[in-house]
Amino acid sequence: MVVAALLAAATSVMVTTAPASAIVPVITDPPLLDIGSISAGANHACAVITTQTMADCWGNNASRQLGTAFTDDTDTPMMVSELGGAVTIAAGASHTCALLDNRTVKCWGKNTSGQLGTGNNTNASFPLMPVVGLSNVTAISTGANHTCARLSDKTVRCWGDNSSGQLGNNSLTNSNTPVSVGGLGDVAAISAGANHTCARLADRTVRCWGANGSGQLGNNTTTGSKVPVTVSGISSANAIALGDNHSCVVLTDKTARCWGANGSGQLGNNSLTNAKTPVTVSGLATASTIDAGGAHTCALLGDKTLRCWGSNTKGQLGDNSTTNAKTPVTVVGISTAASVTAGGAFTCALLADTTAKCWGGNTKGQLGIGSTSDTKKPTIAVKNPMPW
Secondary structure, three states: OOHHHHOHHHOOOEEOOOOHHHOOEEOOOOEOOOEEEEEEOOOEEEEEEOOOOEEEEEEOOOOOOOOOOOOOOEEEEEEOOOOOOEEEEEEOOOEEEEEEOOOOEEEEEOOOOOOOOOOOOOOEOOOOOEOOOOOOEEEEEEOOOEEEEEEOOOOEEEEEOOOOOOOOOOOOOOEEEEEEOOOOOOEEEEEEOOOEEEEEEOOOOEEEEEOOOOOOOOOOOOOOEEEEEEOOOOOOEEEEEEOOOEEEEEEOOOOEEEEEOOOOOOOOOOOOOOEEEEEEOOOOOOEEEEEEOOOEEEEEEOOOOEEEEEOOOOOOOOOOOOOOEEEEEEOOOOOOEEEEEEOOOEEEEEEOOOOEEEEEOOOOOOOOOOOOOOEEEEEEOEOOOOOO
16 A cells, blocks of 8 residues: 555545546646656656755655655655755666765665665665765666666766676676776766666767677677677767667667667567667657667657657556557657656656656556556656655
8 A cells, every 4th residue: 555545634636536447636736846857767766856955756665765764655756765965866676876966876775686786785775875985976877676877987887786797897796886897988878778788988889788688789689798799880879778678879860779679669660570780760850868668668859749659558658548659659748848767667757847747557656646547648746745
């Protein structure tokens, strides 16, 4: 039972009396405001609140990935305990990490593979200690059970699960402290998938490492790699994002390329065939950024609207349907998007007015809308009705 259910008397969330298959929450609680960045994990999401340099999280809390004083799931945002100075945040499968204003990183939640980077494998309820030996961090990304950071010297450190070589240190041994990614420098951006990782270099080429069973490393093989390999045919990457088993980039010409798993159409090339090298996403000509989820992908366009494609079993494409799409479809009701983040089977958008809207699967309350009903179109995330 989610926390909001325990507080039913204090909430003002009403539900229409439409048939169960068409239940839509009617939000009367105020929206969550002052969001600076937002990140969707497998079944939880987190946002940095800029006015307070703190963070709120909501959704699944089975591994304490929300960083709250509670163990229950919550369907409205809750403040992360013992965290200040947050600049940006990254939600993984069952853990969460925040980059702080002193350029260190704190993580909390599941730690069975060492993905919190604290030098042990004990789950953490709160972000009590920084990642060991890590400083001068400029960007972070969380995978299923591993985490990576870009440093100011343009190198990369990773920690956690390494069963597929996703830490990039020419090993298959897990590490509960950061290790250097071998042979990688001049990195401009990083992204972590379920069991693989990629980096965009300053020369706009891309390197990837880790699992490759679906071709997600983009080097025209399905052989995994414990060290970075070059993605074929990419020389003008501008943005990069990884899903569970697929990878995507936006190019400087504002088109997009994807590669890897395609069983739900998540590559966007009007096909269901996996691709070992990048393929062109159909119909995208003004993309500015991109994000990839479990088996779906979304892009922010220059006009601040969104397009999504791939799996739609929970309504995560936001087109008011549950039909998978092999090519991009328009997310309904979004015209002022500032960024987009794709989770396991849900999606959230940060809007220009610093609010957020989420849509898709919601069994754990991961949409933050004050209910656990799935929704096929964007719905605004609300403030928790209680101050804690």
